[in-house]
Amino acid sequence: MSLVKPYGDTLDDGAVQLSFTLPIAWSEAADEAARQLVAKMGFTDVAVVEGRAIAAGFSFFVVYARTPVAIDVSTVAVPAAARDALAMDQVDALIAQRVGRKLKVVGACIGTDAHTVGIDAILNMKGYKGDYGLERYHGFDVYNLGSQIAVEDLVRFAKEREVDAILASQVVTQKGSDIANFTALGELLEAEHLRERVVLIAGGPRVTNLLAAELGYDAGFGRGTLPSEVATFIARRVAERVPA
Amino acid sequence: MELRIDAGQVAEARRLARAIVDPIAAFIATHSTLSVERAVARLCGIDGVDADGVPLANRLVDALAAREQGVARALGAALAETGRTPQQIAEAVAAGEPLPDPAATPEAALRAALAPYVERGMARIDATRVERAARLARLPQAPPPLLYVIVASGNIYEDRTAAVAAAEAGAQIIAVIRSTAQSLLDYVPYGATTEGFGGTYATQENFRIMRVALDEVSERLGRYVMLTNYASGLCMPEIAATAALERLDMLLNDSMYGILFRDINMQRTFVDQHFSRQLNARSGIIINTGEDNYLTTADAVEQAPAVLASQFVNEAFAHRAGLPDAQIGLGDAYEIDPDLEDGFLFQVAQAQLARQIFPHAPLKYMPPTKHMTGDIFKGHLIDALFNLTSVITNQTIHLCGMLTEAIHTPFLGDRALALENARYVMGTARHFGEEIEFKSGGRIERRAQDVLTGALRLLERVEERGLMAAIEDGSFADVRRPREGGRGFEGVFAKAPTYWNPFADALAGELAAAP
Numbered sequence: 001m002s003l004v005k006p007y008g009d010t011l012d013d014g015a016v017q018l019s020f021t022l023p024i025a026w027s028e029a030a031d032e033a034a035r036q037l038v039a040k041m042g043f044t045d046v047a048v049v050e051g052r053a054i055a056a057g058f059s060f061f062v063v064y065a066r067t068p069v070a071i072d073v074s075t076v077a078v079p080a081a082a083r084d085a086l087a088m089d090q091v092d093a094l095i096a097q098r099v100g101r102k103l104k105v106v107g108a109c110i111g112t113d114a115h116t117v118g119i120d121a122i123l124n125m126k127g128y129k130g131d132y133g134l135e136r137y138h139g140f141d142v143y144n145l146g147s148q149i150a151v152e153d154l155v156r157f158a159k160e161r162e163v164d165a166i167l168a169s170q171v172v173t174q175k176g177s178d179i180a181n182f183t184a185l186g187e188l189l190e191a192e193h194l195r196e197r198v199v200l201i202a203g204g205p206r207v208t209n210l211l212a213a214e215l216g217y218d219a220g221f222g223r224g225t226l227p228s229e230v231a232t233f234i235a236r237r238v239a240e241r242v243p244a
Numbered sequence: 245m246e247l248r249i250d251a252g253q254v255a256e257a258r259r260l261a262r263a264i265v266d267p268i269a270a271f272i273a274t275h276s277t278l279s280v281e282r283a284v285a286r287l288c289g290i291d292g293v294d295a296d297g298v299p300l301a302n303r304l305v306d307a308l309a310a311r312e313q314g315v316a317r318a319l320g321a322a323l324a325e326t327g328r329t330p331q332q333i334a335e336a337v338a339a340g341e342p343l344p345d346p347a348a349t350p351e352a353a354l355r356a357a358l359a360p361y362v363e364r365g366m367a368r369i370d371a372t373r374v375e376r377a378a379r380l381a382r383l384p385q386a387p388p389p390l391l392y393v394i395v396a397s398g399n400i401y402e403d404r405t406a407a408v409a410a411a412e413a414g415a416q417i418i419a420v421i422r423s424t425a426q427s428l429l430d431y432v433p434y435g436a437t438t439e440g441f442g443g444t445y446a447t448q449e450n451f452r453i454m455r456v457a458l459d460e461v462s463e464r465l466g467r468y469v470m471l472t473n474y475a476s477g478l479c480m481p482e483i484a485a486t487a488a489l490e491r492l493d494m495l496l497n498d499s500m501y502g503i504l505f506r507d508i509n510m511q512r513t514f515v516d517q518h519f520s521r522q523l524n525a526r527s528g529i530i531i532n533t534g535e536d537n538y539l540t541t542a543d544a545v546e547q548a549p550a551v552l553a554s555q556f557v558n559e560a561f562a563h564r565a566g567l568p569d570a571q572i573g574l575g576d577a578y579e580i581d582p583d584l585e586d587g588f589l590f591q592v593a594q595a596q597l598a599r600q601i602f603p604h605a606p607l608k609y610m611p612p613t614k615h616m617t618g619d620i621f622k623g624h625l626i627d628a629l630f631n632l633t634s635v636i637t638n639q640t641i642h643l644c645g646m647l648t649e650a651i652h653t654p655f656l657g658d659r660a661l662a663l664e665n666a667r668y669v670m671g672t673a674r675h676f677g678e679e680i681e682f683k684s685g686g687r688i689e690r691r692a693q694d695v696l697t698g699a700l701r702l703l704e705r706v707e708e709r710g711l712m713a714a715i716e717d718g719s720f721a722d723v724r725r726p727r728e729g730g731r732g733f734e735g736v737f738a739k740a741p742t743y744w745n746p747f748a749d750a751l752a753g754e755l756a757a758a759p
Contacts, residue, residue, distance in 0.1 A: 021657035054660035055409030112425040112441045114506065117540060117614075126542070126722065146507065148425060172424055172442035174398060174653060205650060223617065223650065 002074035006067060014066040016043070021060050026053035034061040043067055078210055085229040088132055095139030098239035104141045105134055105234065106158055107167035108149035111181035115171035116147045118203055122167065122227045131226040139235065151185040155192055165199040165234045173206050179215070186216050199237045201230065245636075245677050247596055247692045248684060253700050254601055260703040261556035264711050269564050272518045275511065276743065278430070278735035280519045281305045281315040283481035287365035287747055288319060288330040288358065291448065293434045300334040301482070302431050307337045312740040313346065316362075320354030320744075321346035323361075330361055355744070362746040366526075369488045373528040376491055379459075383468040385416055389609070389634045389642035391666050392472070396421035396653045398440030400450045404457045409656055411461045411469045414663040417494065417641065419472035420454060421653075422446050427477025427506050428731060432486065442653065446473050446483055451490035470494060472532070475520050476502055478512070478732045484520035488527035494573065494641070495524060498534035499561040500554065503715060504723045505537050509733035510715055521565030522751040531567065532641065533558040536577035536610035538721050544579040544614070545587075548594055549698025550720060551576055555598060556703060557711075559605070566751065569604035573641050577610035578630040582622075586687060588629055593691040595637040596682075601696075609634050611645025620647040624665060631669035636677040642666065 008015025018038065024030050031051040038046045043065035050062035086094065095103055107119045121128035123144045125135040135142045143161065145154065158166055168185050170178035182202050189195040195216075202212045202220040212220025219233050282301040292300050305315050322333045325344045337343060346354060393415045395403040400420075407418040423440035426433070436453060437445040444450060451473065458469045470493035475483040480497065487495055499517045502508035524531055535551045535558075555574040562572045576598050580587040598607055611630050616623045627645035634642045644662040646654045654662070682688050706714040718724040 019657070021655065021660075054657060055412040058409055058656060058660075060657050060660060112423075114424045114427070124722075148428060174440075174442050177441055 002072050003070045004073055005070045008066075012070075014044075014068065014070075016065055016067055018063045018065065019061060020063075021054065021058055023057060024059055025057055026051060026059040030059045031061070034059075034063060038063050038065050042069070085226065085232045086235070088137055088228060088231070091228065091231045091235045092137055092139040094235045094239055098242055099139075099235075102139055102141045103165065103234060103238055104143070104161055104163040105165045105167065106143040106145060106154065106161065106163045107169065108145035108154050109147040109169045109171070110149055110151050110154060110185060111170070111177060112148055113170055113172045113177075113181070114147040116169070118171060118205065119144065119167060119169035122203065122221075122225065122230050127227045129226060131228050133227045134231055137231060140231070151181065151188055154185065155188045155194065158189075158198060159192060159194060163198060164238055165201065167201045167203055167230070170202070170204040170207070173204075178204060178206065182215050182217070199234050201233070203230075245596070245680055245682065247593070247600060247682055247689050249597065249600065249689075249693050249696055253696050257553075257556050257696070257700050257703055258560075260700070260707045261553075261560040264557060264703065264707050265560040265564055268514050268561075268711055269518075271511070272515050274739055275515050275736060276312075276314065276739055276745065277481075277512055277515050277732070277737070278305055278311070279479050279512075279516055279732075280481045280745070281308075281311065282431075282479075283485040283519065283523070284315050284745055284747055285319070285330070285334065286482055286485045287369075288316075288361040289365065290330050290334045292331070292335075294338040297434065298338075299431050299434060300331075300338055303338040304334045304343075307343055309343065309345070310740065312737050312743060314739070314743045314745050316358055316746050317346045317354060317742065317744045318343050320358035321349035323357035324349050324353045330358075355746075358746065362750065365747065366750055369523070369527050372488060372491045373526070376493065376528060379462070380468050383462050383466055385467055385470075388606075388638070388640045389666075389670060390416040390470070390640060391663055392417035392419060392608075392641055392643045393659050393662065394419045394421045394643075394654070396443040398423065398442075398444050399438040400436055400444050400453050401438065403444050404454060406656055406659070407454060408457055408461045410659045410663065411458065411465065413660045414667050415469065415644075415659070416467070417470040417472055418454070418458060419494075419496075420444050420446070420450070422474050427474070427502065427508070430478045430732065430735065432479050432482050446486075448486045448490060451486060451492060455490055455492070472496070475524070475531075476534075477506060478502075478508060478516075478735075480513075480516040480520040481523065484523040484527075484529070487529060488523050492529060494530045494532055495520075496534065497521060497524060497531040498575075499558050500715070500720065501534035501537060503725050503730065504721050505534075507725065507730045509730035509736065510712055510725055510727060511736045512730075512732040515736060517561065518565050519748060521562055521567055522748065525566040525568070525571065526751055528571070530571045530573050530606055530641075531562065532573040532608045533575045535575035536579070539577045539579035540614050542722060544577075544581070545584065545590060547721075548590070548695045549702055551594070552597065552601070552695055552699035553702040553706070554720070555602065556699065557706075559602065569602070570606065572602070573606045573608040574598060574602055575608045575610060578612050578626075578633060578645075579610075579614050582612075582615050582626055588633070589688050590691050591630075591633050592637060593688045594695060595633050595639060596688075597692040597695060599637050599639070606640035608641040608643065609639040610643050611649070613645075613649050616645075616649035618650060620651075623647040623649060624661070627662065627665055628669050631666045632673055635670040635673050636680075638677060 005014040046065040054060045124133045127133035205223040207220040209220045285301040395406040421443035424442040433445045472494040475495040475497040624647040
């Protein structure tokens with residue numbers, strides 16, 4: 001069974017739930033407008049189960065419907081960055097044996113983003129959910145530049161210190177500012193001929209590994225990532241590049 | 245519903261907080277900052293920007309030959325010498341004219357020349373306060389917890405639409421979240437703005453646009469809708485001054501937040517927060533403190549004593565600046581890991597502890613953020629328990645949690661769902677807190693007592709070392725900040741014996757009246 005549809009209570013019923021707001025005053029006609037809109041999206045058996053005014057000139061709807069389309073899951077593949085994370089001592093051992101020196105890691109919230117919760121969780125000694133941050137590892141020298149770091153400053157720092165890995169964090173995603181900043185960092189590293197020399201990692205609650213791959217990054221880590229997963233990825237990637 | 249806690253420890257914690265703040269107050273009394281001086285210029289009526297978009301308040305203060313004497317002295321002398329208005333003088337400075345040497349003008353003459361503008365500035369603040377009180381009397385708010393939501397589109401006109409819709413859906417307080425970089429700007433942007441990152445710039449014109457819209461909807465709904473912004477970062481006093489003139493009702497304003505979480509210099513922050521709070525006291529603005537930040541950056545169970553300790557310190561600083569308890573919105577947040585067994589009991593313990601220790605403070609309760617995920621259904625449920633905690637423990641300012649907290653800045657529909665959640669829970673459980681009692685020596689009471697004892701121990705350590713030294717060695721939020729490091733340090737200076745700030749003098753009278 002590789003062709004699948006959403007499952008309500010019967011195989012292949014295609015049941016989905018949607019909710020949305022329309023910028024119109026509520027009336028019975030508004031419910032009907034919502035129903036027709038969802039039908040135009042390609043859904044069938046559309047039922048507007050809730051429709052009401054939430055403000056003057058705005059209505060909110062909850063809709064159940066069925067989709068006629070299916071997906072062949074055998075054709076779907078996603079590269080995973082966080083595979084089989086090693087423990088802290090294993091990461092340290094891997095670095096000591098295969099690289100033989102400490103790896104320099106720099107992290108920053110780039111652009112105007114001031115939200116350091118994510119990068120701090122990965123880098124600060126304390127870590128996250130009982131998983132120690134990279135500062136605690138023997139194998140890493142960590143530079144946490146903090147918030148609102150211009151990509152130019154980050155690249156200059158990476159060049160001067162000859163870092164092995166760059167962790168760029170973005171929490172704010174409004175109007176695509178995160179993508180613009182990630183892209184700018186990648187392009188500047190290319191221009192400075194540093195891109196091939198560093199492990200480049202994107203992080204943030206809306207980041208996926210797939211997004212990072214599209215941006216030309218080595219990996220992307222999203223919500224709930226543990227420091228050891230990032231540490232393992234960096235250590236393995238650098239170790240791969242060391243001639244055996 | 246009362247927790248039995250050690251009243252002696254509460255009194256001792258309060259004494260320690262005052263002892264912690266006393267030496268800082270001595271430092272504050274002898275120092276000023278560029279932002280304090282720019283606030284003075286703004287209160288004298290200086291507004292607008294030069295051809296490059298630099299505020300005239302910045303141009304004037306940057307042109308001072310002797311900033312340690314204060315901008316008021318230079319401005320008074322220029323008025324006396326030229327017969328111009330403060331605005332004309334600032335415009336002339338921006339056009340390249342030098343300021344006259346204040347030493348050439350007799351003290352009495354320069355003070356007399358500025359006096360009408362100082363009086364006018366104070367009168368505007370007082371008139372704004374009176375107007376707020378009149379509107380509140382005519383358009384009474386629904387009882388607390390007051391439902392507070394944020395708007396943050398980056399575009400003030402979109403924010404206005406969202407704010408009016410939220411008010412119609414039951415919001416009583418609207419906060420316009422600032423663009424993420426603004427706390428680190430050493431000037432206040434100008435005019436109506438339509439671009440921002442993660443928020444909308446705080447400008448005097450944006451304040452005005454939102455105030456007008458909320459006044460309209462207040463009339464329509466028959467209840468006053470409050471407006472909130474952020475007096476934090478490098479321009480704390482200027483935002484406080486602007487907010488006082490444009491009738492904002494609340495301001496985020498913490499005595500240590502900028503130091504710890506934005507790496508703003510501690511001396512700058514201490515001096516700035518004091519003058520800001522003096523202005524807030526006079527303008528009737530309720531401050532909101534930022535204790536929730538201790539919980540979002542570290543484990544909420546572990547950090548609970550730090551929250552309480554910070555509340556004591558914030559209270560002591562606020563009293564020093566003349567703020568009465570009714571204007572001190574101390575912060576807390578519902579951030580305990582939902583997987584922790586009895587986490588709800590701990591939340592109730594902490595919220596009730598603050599309610600009892602600060603009985604007259606309009607406590608600000610922040611919603612879950614750290615453990616919210618893309619699972620909006622679970623998120624809505626966590627928010628419901630947060631709402632329940634708030635109504636049981638009689639919190640005052642209730643920042644509605646959004647089911648999409650982890651996903652995006654709220655959609656219009658998200659706000660409506662959040663408000664509906666809060667109204668349902670708070671309605672159905674309105675007087676629950678009056679009907680229950682805590683089991684003597686039970687889990688909730690023991691937890692509250694542990695947090696109190698922990699806060700007391702932390703305050704003892706800080707008092708022993710001194711607040712600045714304690715911040716230097718990471719006693720708060722595990723963050724270390726050097727005394728002369730961080731942003732904005734170059735804008736701090738010792739006052740000359742001839743320093744003059746007529747607004748601080750006018751506001752100082754309130755200090756004596758502080759509890």
